[in-house]
Amino acid sequence: MSDTQQNSSGWGPGASDVEELVPEAKSYSANQLVVRRFFRHRGAIVAMITLAAVIVVAFTSIGVGPIPGWWNKDIATAYDKVGDGSPTWAHPFGQNTIGKDYFALTMRGTQVSLYIAFGVGLVSTLIGTLVGAIAGYFRGILDSLLMRLTDVVIIIPLLAIAAVLGRMTGGDVNLLVLALGVLTWTSLARLVRGEVLSLRERDFVMAARAVGTHPVRIIVRHILPNTVGVVIVSATLTIAAAILLETALSFLGFGVQTPDVSLGSLISEYKNAFTTRPWLFWWPGLMILAIALSVNFIGDGLRDAFDPRQTSTKE
């Protein structure tokens, strides 16, 4: 009932001419409301803690590049095999065929997979927002051109073209991020375009145009901040999709190349060990599951927070 929410207290002539401010105990800005609603979403909170734990452990345990971590084994050394290489106190995730520490390998794979996923999320969000904003604001021929380009990218089978591009990158992770980024921006571009099309007709944009504001300033300052909900939600879902896309590519052998590892390439390498040494399959599998699930849950929570009307959770 919008009727009850608007708490217009001040009023008219005869009374004091200055209306008092809305006498709420505390008032919230739009962003504070979003944060408040997000923290109500229990699944999203659990997911956020899980993801944070995964990130922290993955990066601190074996360290990044020259910086050493707290885990006393590395990914390159082949250690003496303890028994058949199943998990022990010395090697909690077990050892692989040649005795390498599987915890260190899994953490390295997680690092690479996370880096790719967030990188792809960033690249595709940037491209998608830019394309969508330009198409939606300027409309006309520019809109047609950009949207047909989007259609072309959409109709190419994603996995096939990603495999081709992945092969061409020769195992360079940064190039792989770029390659996957330029393939996954399409849905966001369409969403942003839709939002911008409706926002550009709003009175505050009219008011900005009437004052003589430059189109770039209108897009950047007036329109894009109002699409932030769509963009953030879509970005999280893109990250979740990118994790799976990367693992799929690496599994097929077109993604990250040896000697580097990712969660997908680990699974691919040990897919035959599933029955004999199941830990070699399960640990990276569980990591993929944990990351993809928690990112999806966070995206869900964000969507509910930005758009309370289509809430799926009961309070």
Next chain:
Amino acid sequence: MTTLDISTSGAAHTTGDAVLSFEGLTVSFRTEFGEVHAVKGVDLDVRPGEVVALVGESGSGKSVTSTTALGLLPGNARVSGTVTVGGKAVGSLDNAGLRRLRGNDVAMVFQEPMTALNPVLTIGDQLTEGLQLHGIAYGKQAEARAAELLRMVGIPEPERRLKQYPHELSGGQRQRVVIAMAISCDPTVIIADEPTTALDVTVQAEILDLLRSLTQKLDTAILLITHNMGVVADMADRVAVMLKGDLVETGTVDQVLNHPKHEYTKRLLAAVPHLGEGPGQFGEVAQPAPPVPGEAAALDLKNLVIEYHRIGRPPFRAVDDVSFHVDPGEIVGLVGESGSGKSTIAKCALGLIPARSGSVSILGHDFGTTRGKRLKELRRRIGVVFQDPAASLNPRFPIGDLIAEPLVVHKVGDARSRREKVMELLDAVELPREVFNRYPHELSGGQRQRVSIARALTLEPELLVADEPTSALDVSVQASVLKVFTSLQERYRFACLFVSHDLAVIDLLAHRVVVMQNGEIVEQGPRDSVLRAPREDYTKRLLAAAPVPEPGEQRRRREARHALLTSLGEESAELHL
């Protein structure tokens, strides 16, 4: 058709027991921020054949009160007290009982007929649905009854209309269909929630005539929810005034409107602009200085034509050969009903849409031929205020940034001088300086509209274009905004193109009036000659349809309007039994 006849006990009305009564009704909603008490103890009776008007401003709880009679409140509402409809306590009914109640005993007429009707079903489908659900008529019989209902509410060619979709009808006809649906099951009470707010003033008068004849011919009781005091004066037998969930005053329409007792009612009535009383109600606007020869008009439209392109069809001509001008320091009221092209002209005067032919000159510069830097410089001299303050303020900007934005765009001053300017403007529109860091959603509607007026004046424009600046506001808020507006106009002496559908507001402010219909100018001239002694039939009709908030005077005006319609060879709307 005798088996389907609805009872016509016309003569004996306003007697008998109440058909709708609220006793000690309280409603609260559970929200994220705790309990919100929307209705705090309301006692009210509505008797057969009677129109009770429930009056109040937005947030007063009037719609919530009426919704309880249908048992249609959302799940987070808590209702206590009793609501009785036709002898049945609504609170004690189960879902099946409620469904039988709705339509049979109590029906609803909604504010916006376009959204109240389902766009993908034909009028016939929607009318027969209620008849079939309530077991009144089926199949062919139901269709015949539906046609009958349409004829009753005065829709020509009812058989053909049954096969049409809502978008094929005009706004007034759609509202008639909604009324036909409401009376289809012969309810004892009709709840009309702002039934004419979305309609043009001439259509409003017709719908009110129709509703009035419902009570007279069918003895139906009507609970009329409205914020428009003119509608109250025109329709109501009794009036109940609500303020923040409390009923502060009830009485006959004459008692409440002519001799209000409660302080709030008095202030509410004082805030209603009264058509025919001219300027001065909320402060006098400055008279424009006598024109200096050779000085360019603030806005000069010459033979302006504006067309909207449509794919696959000829373009739609929204404005056709319009010429008028606004002198410096002068307020020109642009009046017309929806679709008359008045907002299109306002947008064109702002340079937001191009003219097809003719010219738009601002302060001596032709908008159509000015480009680049010169155009930006020209825009600096025009300010704009839109209708809906919630939509015209960017929700992600704090108030201070909103008002300073034009200064930033035109690179005027530094951060400190801008801040000073904003503070000065906040004082001028009578807003506390603390709002500087607040966001738009934290302010009320009237405060937001003042922010948007302050923003329009940031660059001290010579021309202000105001497109329905008070139409989305409550009357008391409208009064305070108009007051601020007049004092600002006196101080800054800007010329103003004031677009409005409300003749009373135009009467308050404008020096000259331009009346538009279907994209063409019907009549223009000084306020007194256009509004006091109109020459054209359309202007006469427009003036006659605008209700005034005084029951006696309104009754005279209504009769005069019926006489005018008769003289123009038309008949006034009523229920055809």
